Amino acid sequence: MPLMRIARPIAAVGATLLTALLVPPGANAAPAPHPACTARVPGAEYVTGACLADLTTAGTTVTGHTDPADWAGLEAPGAVNPSGVKGVQLDGYFPDTSTTNTNHGWNHDSQFVIRLPDHWNGGLVVAGPPGVREQYANDRLIADHVLAQGYAYAATDKGNTGARIHTDGRRPGDAVAEWHDRVTQLTVAAKRTAARHYGRAPVHTYMAGASAGGYLVRWQLENRPDLYTGGVELHGLLLTPDSPNVLDTAPAALRAYPRYAAGEPGALEEMYAAGYPEGTRPLWEWHYRNQWDSLQRIMREEIDPGYDGDREAGFPFCPAGVQPGCDTDYVYADRPRRVHRTVERLSLTGRIGRPLITLQGTLDTLLPISRSGDVYARMVEDSGRGGLHRYYRIADGTHSDGLAAPFPQLVRPMSPCLRTAFDALTAWTGPGGTLPPPSRTVPRPAPGSDTVNMCSL
Structure with missing residues (x-):
């Protein structure tokens, strides 16, 4: 029916x-x-x-x-x-x-x-x-x-x-x-x-996902590799016991962006220092209005509900330094040990047990690449599992392909790269064992290329 x-x-x-x-x-x-x-x-x-x-x-x-x-x-x-x-x-x-x-x-x-x-x-x-x-x-x-x-x-x-x-x-x-x-x-x-x-x-079982789904690809290949042949993930959430992680990227932007928008000295440099590079500037207003605040409050309330007392998921778009329990003022490093233990229970380690391909856009303005994908790639390498990992930094990609509509000259869609990466993963883990290209930053194709439907790694 x-x-x-x-x-x-x-x-x-x-x-x-x-x-x-x-x-x-x-x-x-x-x-x-x-x-x-x-x-x-x-x-x-x-x-x-x-x-x-x-x-x-x-x-x-x-x-x-x-x-x-x-x-x-x-x-x-x-x-x-x-x-x-x-x-x-x-x-x-x-x-x-x-x-x-x-x-x-x-x-x-x-x-x-x-x-x-x-x-x-x-x-x-x-x-x-x-x-x-x-x-x-x-x-x-x-x-x-x-x-x-x-x-x-x-x-x-x-x-x-x-x-x-x-x-x-x-x-x-x-x-x-x-x-x-x-x-x-x-x-x-x-x-x-x-x-x-x-x-x-x-014969083969693969895990695939993006953002929170990408975090789950990583977690499954670290903790249940017996179930999978391999995985491919796009800009996965990063949870680690220490900074950086998903709980401390957005608050920095929520503090600095309103001051930047008001033209206050030093705010631009604060945004850069928080991981949001020059090329992402046109995307800041959209993310301030649509994503940073909601992501922070949802994840913080789930992991650290005591921060805002009995209130549920904080105070939307509260200005810094005014309201106790405001997520704009949240500093993960200063939170009690119990909060860090909660994050530790959910954290990634980089100890993958099956081949994994990771992709992230250099213009990711929800999860800045220097605080997310770059960090996870180092975690995998430091755990001795680098041979099982490929990491492709996609030039001009961002967190949502939907932003290619309002920012067509800036944003390159990521979905075709995910599909290419999936094909590379299946070739890697298939009978021929064809190794994917080495990890690298993938440049944007020449003008006139069909970046919506095609991607080469």
């Missing part, structure tokens, strides 16, 4: 995807799906299946088996995706007590989607969404392209969604820790589901 949708504004954190209305038994009741169109997903509390003529967004947008609002703003204008992949889609959820994900009218977290193409190449790709989005967020960025190559695909909502993830769990950090468990849970379940569906287990 197709899943029907009621649209809501793109600015919402997650869109509501409703199931078809229930009807009483009788002549108007929809027929039960054919047994071949559904499957049991190990550990799932509920699963519904559908045989679809097209598992890509070209088809699922029409049939209601994706959520366009979940991937809105992540794509550059002119992006061309493949289509026409016939197969089975499974939607469902694992047992969970939180209810932040309202997709399908289920009001139930730990939702997932599994797509099983008819023409399978023997592989599986697993993804977690960026930010606090839901399970369909990677449908344009990752799913369409790997499905067209014949991979089965599985994605999770990470176990909690939206701006109030901090309400999930019993202690600080539990919501993020659940992200780890839900990716592992889905990977195991999707492998078994694919094995039952096709009659043989996947």
Whole structure:
């Protein structure tokens, strides 16, 4: 039975995807799906299946088996995706007590989607969404392209969604820790589901993701390498016990940017010192208004809820030095040891156990590259795992390809580079063992190149 949708504004954190209305038994009741169109997903509390003529967004947008609002703003204008992949889609959820994900009218977290193409190449790709989005967020960025190559695909909502993830769990950090468990849970379940569906287990399993999803690629390859052949990630969040990490980049910008905008002496140099280089200046206002404040308050409330007392997620856009508990004044290094222990529980180490390709744009203005990707690359090298890692700094790339529309002369889309990196990863881990190019800064192509759809590493 197709899943029907009621649209809501793109600015919402997650869109509501409703199931078809229930009807009483009788002549108007929809027929039960054919047994071949559904499957049991190990550990799932509920699963519904559908045989679809097209598992890509070209088809699922029409049939209601994706959520366009979940991937809105992540794509550059002119992006061309493949289509026409016939197969089975499974939607469902694992047992969970939180209810932040309202997709399908289920009001139930730990939702997932599994797509099983008819023409399978023997592989599986697993993804977690960026930010606090839901399970369909990677449908344009990752799913369409790997499905067209014949991979089965599985994605999770990470176990909690939206701006109030901090309400999930019993202690600080539990919501993020659940992200780890839900990716592992889905990977195991999707492998078994694919094995039952096709009659043989996947030969290769890859992890892919961006931002928070990129953080999860790193975490899985560090902590559960037994489950994967390798991974590819785009500008992953960085969590480490000490600075720099995701909790201390945004506050510096929130303090300095208003002073810079007001023309105050020294503010520009403060922005540079905080990791936001000269080339990112045109992007500062947009990030101040749309991302720095929300990212800081969401992650800080999850990890350090005591900072603002009993208030939930602080005071939006509070000026520095005025309001106690203001995230603009947040200094991670000064927080109590218990906060650092929470971050330590969630932290990355660089000790990857499978091949990993990392990409980050030099104009990333949400997670500055010198405080994020560059740091993680050194962590991998310092842990002795450099041979398993490639790190490509993409000149003029930023954190969201959606910014290519308002800043077409400045921003280079990252999504085609992610796809090229995925192909490089599969060649690296495949029968030929073709090594990817050495880590480097990838220059912007010549003017007139199709940077929206093509990328060479």
